[in-house]
Amino acid sequence: MSEIRPTITVEFPICNSCRKPITPKERGVSFLCPNCGSYTIWRCKTCRKQGTKYVCPNCGFTGP
Amino acid sequence: MSSDETERQSIEGELLVPQETYMLSGIHIGTEAEIKAMREFIYKVRNDGIHVFDLKKIDERIRIAARMLSHYEPGGILAVAASRFAVRPVQRFSQFTGAVAFVERFTPGLLTNPNLPGYMEPQVILLSNTEGGSQVVSEAALAGIPLIAFCDSNSPIDYVDLIIPMNNRSRKSLALAYWLLARQVLRERGQLGTQEDLPVKPEDFEMESEEGGIE
Numbered sequence: 165m166s167e168i169r170p171t172i173t174v175e176f177p178i179c180n181s182c183r184k185p186i187t188p189k190e191r192g193v194s195f196l197c198p199n200c201g202s203y204t205i206w207r208c209k210t211c212r213k214q215g216t217k218y219v220c221p222n223c224g225f226t227g228p
Numbered sequence: 229m230s231s232d233e234t235e236r237q238s239i240e241g242e243l244l245v246p247q248e249t250y251m252l253s254g255i256h257i258g259t260e261a262e263i264k265a266m267r268e269f270i271y272k273v274r275n276d277g278i279h280v281f282d283l284k285k286i287d288e289r290i291r292i293a294a295r296m297l298s299h300y301e302p303g304g305i306l307a308v309a310a311s312r313f314a315v316r317p318v319q320r321f322s323q324f325t326g327a328v329a330f331v332e333r334f335t336p337g338l339l340t341n342p343n344l345p346g347y348m349e350p351q352v353i354l355l356s357n358t359e360g361g362s363q364v365v366s367e368a369a370l371a372g373i374p375l376i377a378f379c380d381s382n383s384p385i386d387y388v389d390l391i392i393p394m395n396n397r398s399r400k401s402l403a404l405a406y407w408l409l410a411r412q413v414l415r416e417r418g419q420l421g422t423q424e425d426l427p428v429k430p431e432d433f434e435m436e437s438e439e440g441g442i443e
Contacts, residue, residue, distance in 0.1 A: 195352070195374040198296035198390050207389065212369060215265045215385040225292070228265075228391050 180218040181211035199225035243287050244408050253430070255394050255401040256281045258381030265385045269393035279381040281393050289392045290405065293376050294412030296390060297352065302326030304351030308334065310361030313399040316435040317406035318356065324410040324426060327354070339367040352376065354409075357396045358383045378405060403433035 176185035177194065186192040186208045193212060197203045200223035207218060219226050243250070250256060258279035262270060269289075271282040297305055305327035309318040315331045322329035328350065337344045353368050355361045355377040362384075368375045369387040377388045378396040385391055395401040407430040414420040 191370055191372050193372045193374055193389065195389060196296070196299050198292045201295065201299050209369065212387045212389070215388070228385060228388050 177206040179208040179211055180205050181207060181216040184208060197223060197225055198227065199223050243283065244290065244412065247283060249404070250283050250286070253400040253404040254398050255286060255404055256283055257395045257398070261382040263382055263385070266379060266381045266383070266393060270381060286392070286394050290408050291412060293390055293392050294409055294416050296376065297354070297413050298416035300351045303328065305354060306330060306348060306350035306352070307354045308356065308361055308364050310355060310357040310364065311397070313435045314356035314402050317402050317433045320433045321406040321410045325413050334361065334363050336363055339371045339373065356402065358385065358388060399435050403435070404430045407433045
């Protein structure tokens with residue numbers, strides 16, 4: 165009888181600027197939206213380096 | 229009453245301090261060079277080539293930065309002075325808000341090397357100048373710490389998560405910006421009323437010319 169192994173699903177956070185998943189090895193950053201403070205914004209290292217804009221889907225604040 | 233005067237009064241009603249206070253501190257004076265990311269904060273380019281910031285945008289960003297800082301515990305905020313004129317404003321800012329002030333030379337590894345004496349794990353960093361504080365910027369990037377920075381029209385914005393556009397080279401403008409930020413943070417936390425002021429004036433945040441500090 166074959167053993168049924170439990171499967172684990174891991175969801176990576178998505179970068180708010182480029183919409184790519186941020187892997188744990190990548191040095192991304194997360195912070196609450198500076199304007200509304202109710203949505204957690206994630207930014208990947210590349211977008212931080214390039215200064216790519218991010219938009220809060222809750223209040224529409226555009227940064228950096 | 230002329231239309232210009234009416235417009236000025238309506239603008240002043242929205243600003244944190246009167247327009248004259250902003251103008252006298254020189255907070256709106258940028259540099260001759262500009263980078264693309266800072267273009268949205270520029271109001272105009274003067275005949276001599278100096279870029280002038282939009283006061284409304286400076287005001288708005290100071291409010292937003294204060295709101296962001298109020299989301300964190302006072303001890304989790306690291307205020308770093310990366311230029312000589314930012315030393316006193318940073319010390320006074322931390323005195324009022326409870327943030328950790330760092331006004332000395334930034335030893336590499338302070339945010340990334342746990343074996344180093346004085347190793348810190350702040351939740352957010354407030355930097356006075358991205359050019360002078362490039363070591364802080366690179367370590368904040370490695371450690372994944374959100375970074376709020378005062379940026380001039382030619383300042384690099386790498387790894388900055390919230391830009392506060394302003395003149396970050398002047399003694400008076402740095403004093404006014406940190407004073408406004410301290411007042412606004414306390415208002416956001418509810419420690420000050422919406423119309424209350426700090427017990428000190430912006431001049432008390434100003435670095436005196438005889439005082440030492442990092443170059």
